[in-house]
Amino acid sequence: MSYRARAGGLEPSACTSSACVGKRRKAHNLDGSNGEQYWRERAEQLQHALSSRITVEQAKGILGERLGLDMEGAFALLRYAARGERMKLHDLAQAVVDNDETPEPVIRALARHSSVLKGAPRADRIAQTELFFRAINEEIARNDGHGMTLFLCECGNPACTEDLELTAVALQHLHAENGLFVVLPGHEVPDLETVVDRHNGYLVVRRNTLDE
Ligand SMILES: [Zn+2]
Numbered sequence: 001m002s003y004r005a006r007a008g009g010l011e012p013s014a015c016t017s018s019a020c021v022g023k024r025r026k027a028h029n030l031d032g033s034n035g036e037q038y039w040r041e042r043a044e045q046l047q048h049a050l051s052s053r054i055t056v057e058q059a060k061g062i063l064g065e066r067l068g069l070d071m072e073g074a075f076a077l078l079r080y081a082a083r084g085e086r087m088k089l090h091d092l093a094q095a096v097v098d099n100d101e102t103p104e105p106v107i108r109a110l111a112r113h114s115s116v117l118k119g120a121p122r123a124d125r126i127a128q129t130e131l132f133f134r135a136i137n138e139e140i141a142r143n144d145g146h147g148m149t150l151f152l153c154e155c156g157n158p159a160c161t162e163d164l165e166l167t168a169v170a171l172q173h174l175h176a177e178n179g180l181f182v183v184l185p186g187h188e189v190p191d192l193e194t195v196v197d198r199h200n201g202y203l204v205v206r207r208n209t210l211d212e
Pocket residue numbers: 153154155156157160161162183184187
């Protein structure tokens with residue numbers, strides 16, 4: 001039974017409004033009389049789906065590497081972050097791929113739902129998290145040269161989004177030495193870090209396990 005026979009009274013050529021023309025084109029595609037257009041559109045859709053898929057895979061790889069997640073965990077984080085901001089998964093993945101810094105929606109998702117990071121071994125995860133926030137702070141320091149500046153706490157808790165205040169110069173100075181991080185008092189990890197300096201409102205800690 002052909003489509004046209006089933007459609008009965010809805011003979012497509014009876015209507016010339018743009019909506020009907022659209023429907024008619026679809027009808028023709030379905031009964032095969034205008035296949036080339038249909039297949040061209042289908043090929044474009046598939047091409048789009050494929051490149052979208054590739055972008056998502058790239059974003060998973062980047063986040064996985066950065067945060068010490070396996071691919072499943074990275075995907076869960078990406079999906080959760082996109083949903084939380086009502087973004088399309090592809091758009092967020094694109095933002096991850098296009099930017100050196102981790103996009104805000106992902107950081108906010110981590111703050112809300114740190115359990116996605118549970119897959120990574122603890123010490124590695126803490127190190128990854130600290131390096132991650134350290135990289136963000138260095139970016140802030142580059143953009144924001146003068147006076148007291150708000151930086152993110154560089155502690156190993158991925159859910160920590162608290163900030164601390166120091167000058168960009170002071171931050172860059174202590175970052176010049178490998179293994180030094182700036183954290184809020186109480187955010188140090190005693191078995192992995194040593195407090196080497198106490199300032200008003202922040203601590204400087206050294207990771208014990210780094211380069212050893
Ligand atoms: Zn912290």
